[in-house]
Amino acid sequence: MGLGISLERMRYLKQYFKERPPTDVELQMIGQTWSEHCFHNVFKGDVITDDGRLINSILKTYIMRSTKELDKDWCISVFEDNAGIIDFDKGYAVAAKVETHNHPSAVEPFGGAATGVGGVIRDILGVWGEPVALTDVLCFGPLETRYDELPPGVKHPRYLYRGVVAGIGSYGNNMGIPTVSGAVIFDKGYTGNVVVYCGCIGILPKDAYVRNTRRGDLAVLAGGRTGRDGIHGVTFASAELTEEAEELRSAVQIPNPIVEERLRRAILRIRDERLATGITDLGGGGLSCAAGEMAYRSKLGVDIELDMVPLKAPDMAPWEIWVSESQERMLLSVPEENLERVLEIFSEEDVEASVVGRFVETGRVRVFTRKTVVCDLDLVFLFNPPKVTRRARIPRLTPAWVDLKEPIDLAGEILTLLSDPNIRSKEDVIRTYDHEVRGCTVVKPLHGEEAGPSDAAVVKPLRDSWTGIVISCGVNPFYPDPYWMAAASIEEALRNNAAVGGRRVAILDNFVWGSPENEDNMGRLLKAVEACYDFSKALDTPFISGKDSLYNESPLGPVRPTLLVTGVGIIPDIRNVVTISLKEEGSRVYIIGSTKEELRGSAYFRLKGVDGGEVPKLDAKLSRSLINSLIRAVDEKLVLSCHDLSEGGLGVAAAEMVVASKNLGIELDLGKVPSNTARSDYVLFSESTSRFLVEVDGARWRRFEELFSGLPFSMVGRVARGIGLRIIDLKNGLHELSGSEIKKAWRGY
């Protein structure tokens, strides 16, 4: 039957069903509800470490604890609904959610990625949000991988890349939601396990956030029809990918964005007329999870009539209907007196909707087909499965010396880094996503006449407010120490946000990891989660939502452990946003933050094939001071342009600013960079955290320096016309690159 229930839990079930055997519908429902994908057994279970600690729920102990301790009054709903909700402006709130859709995308890249987008959009609709922006972060194996390197069952990265990019574009473009932010990463660690993160940001009037399902309310199922597509999607997603995964193509859902577009219109009209008492989307586990969760969270029960569910195929078995993950469906609880109006709205928008059941006071989920009960389960039992215990071996990074000769041609090194697949322009991807639809995109993914890479995207969602939502991400899977990797990712999300003027940032965590049954994987996960607590607390940025995708295993081994941190900030007036393009000849260029010999896992060391030295670490107190001063400088309009220093360090950041600029370049004196190294290449390519390159108004630099007094910063050069980069190294050597050389290396044309 493919239940995906462990032997231990099967024994527990045997105990529970002493009086009668369970039905297939019940077993399937339990299988879905208790899957890793739906229940997050590992994050909610116990962890025993090899140094003798017992941790009860790493989710509560680390991630949720920091949010609780920070206790921000602008957090409206965190970790409890389909999406995290924070306060915005003029009575509106912002909802945010990021999901992964790795397993389906590995089997059927177009459908897998498209339904990933569709699913996360429904998460926003599921908190009554109007979607206003999408994000996507994608990780693939190297595109030049040879076919004979691939074991059976692993699809070629180029095939996956094309399919995933097309799938994401298709869904977002068709729905008319701009895809504004993201990243594309290539590495061997993703060849067997493609990673697809899809995020959605929405807005809603605060008083429209209704979650108040009452006894007697009707369960209304609306949207697409229910079919055999997407059966066992969650149990599939909770298992390892094997050669046989192809057989599970039916676990991947079929996307139809136009149905969801109509559904969105109808849902928002129902919201605005306040006709429903509750809503949730049908995602993993389909109707079984949606109906069960909605009843359970309202401390009610639910009776469902499967005969009332509109089907794609008439001969579906009851359990198939119950767990099918067919797309574009939402479940609403509607008071009887509003039913007529609700159905009228659905019909006006060409959306099929049917009453499939009723919320009752039983505390049970009962499912009927042809008047027969085929499922009758206690909800408390269902949502409290026996806890899982995992063992973790705490990783210790082996120190390694670095043996790397300092290169003479620094300009050449910059060009090589700029054309690295992980750094070079992602224009081929970005332009196939509509990032302008809705007419609200202020800072675009490729900004300026010369289309340089923005640090973060800004959208202006309300017509009568200048406040903007600032969307950024941080992801550093190459830093080998999971603790500092997580720290750097959190700070990168904040840095990118601050670089355009964003503040009051809430963050979302998305873990993509290998099997938690492996103690080393679990140990790395634990260290990363510890860093999430330490640094979200220290950086004063609460987690509001998150999701983990474990069991990313393939014949090529586990996925490269990857934590994506998505930052959602605000800027009070979008007219003050800062972009990356240089603005004025002669203005001063400053570096903020200090540069250390921290290159382990950096783009430069990876290029050189070197592993050793120190990973970038993070001084949270310093980071906060630097970012706060930068925001003040932005608000006082001292900052003309800004770029954060991340992959490729100062060299790449400066070059990217030149890419975005027309006829303007930067003169850079490495001797003026506050640093602890004597090597020019390290100053240029170190990936130390908390650093920005800032162009400052030539007339008001004194005020800028005043704002940073006591902090590490230095003027390192000036903006000049007609050049690209002119770098003076630590030994007074001159390295020059023209603007067109830099642009060609980064763009590839």
Added chain:
Amino acid sequence: MSLNGFKACVLRTGGTNCDLETSIALEEVGIKAEIIHMNRIENKSLLDYHLVVFPGGFSYGDYVRAGAVWGKNVLVKLRIELERFIEEGRLVLGICNGFQVLVEAGILPGDGVSETPSAALANNSSARYECRWVWLRVENNETPFTMMMEKGEVLRIPVGHAEGRFLTRSEKDLEELKKNRQIVFRYVLPNGDCANGLYPFNPNGSTYDVAGICNRKGNVMGMMPHPERAFFGWQLVEWGKTPPERGDGRKIFESIVKYFRERIY
């Protein structure tokens, strides 16, 4: 004359997704705009309006061909009214998917409604969706949609489409369009010179770099670029030190206002 009497109808159907920002642009210049779903158009009369806009999106998923299904739907539901509407000199504007709809319905580039489409908006020659800011040159500034512009003026407006390559049936058809001054906008280089098909300035491979056309009378216009996305200064892709006051797309909406003001029904 006040604009109070002039009303615009922004049509939508399943998959339309630029109706809201298009209405906002109309309202910002003072035209009252109503968004009406095709399912409810039967209860309304088109003749209550002075401007009908077919906005952008992916109507009916753009299955078959972009705009094909909505185009036929328009003919079935609205043909007689729409013919009279155009005949009377009222305005019809199609943006992106709306342009595709007007072509598929045979409303552009002909006069009145032709039995079969006489032009097409084919797949981009890059074979993919293209979202980018382009430069447009105003070829005809004597239409109701361009009267606030100079001839030869270069506008900065974004495109976002996968099917925007304008094709005519024959060279002769193209010559007809040129002769009748039906070509309103062409893709050009930043300095205003012809793009001559050069990618990405001509983002889709359109014949003769055509970005927008009108009917012979000039009261029906279709264009691939999105003026509603270049309406406010803050929407623009490059700001300089501060956001500009306004975007070039605004001029299309302002032209409509000027036309309404000068014209007495």
